Amino acid sequence: MTHIRPTANERKSYTVKEAAKIAGFGVVAMYKGIREGTVPHIKMGRRIMIPRTALDRWLDTAGGGFDSGDAPNR
Numbered sequence: 001m002t003h004i005r006p007t008a009n010e011r012k013s014y015t016v017k018e019a020a021k022i023a024g025f026g027v028v029a030m031y032k033g034i035r036e037g038t039v040p041h042i043k044m045g046r047r048i049m050i051p052r053t054a055l056d057r058w059l060d061t062a063g064g065g066f067d068s069g070d071a072p073n074r
Contacts, residue, residue, distance in 0.1 A: 013052060015048075015050075019049075040054035
């Protein structure tokens with residue numbers, strides 16, 4: 001039996017460590033966001049997974065939805 005592992009672009013979800021690396025955050029910060037309910041996640045038993053589409057949407061809308069070039073001056 002051959003096991004085919006999907007590439008990162010094909011995967012539907014990431015571990016907390018993988019999502020933290022993609023998002024540019026530390027793992028501790030990701031777990032804090034999960035505990036506080038600000039990071040989208042799925043929990044099955046003790047395993048926590050971050051859906052790819054939810055992570056992308058969360059990152060796109062963080063900070064009020066401004067792109068780096070569109071942020072107002074403060």
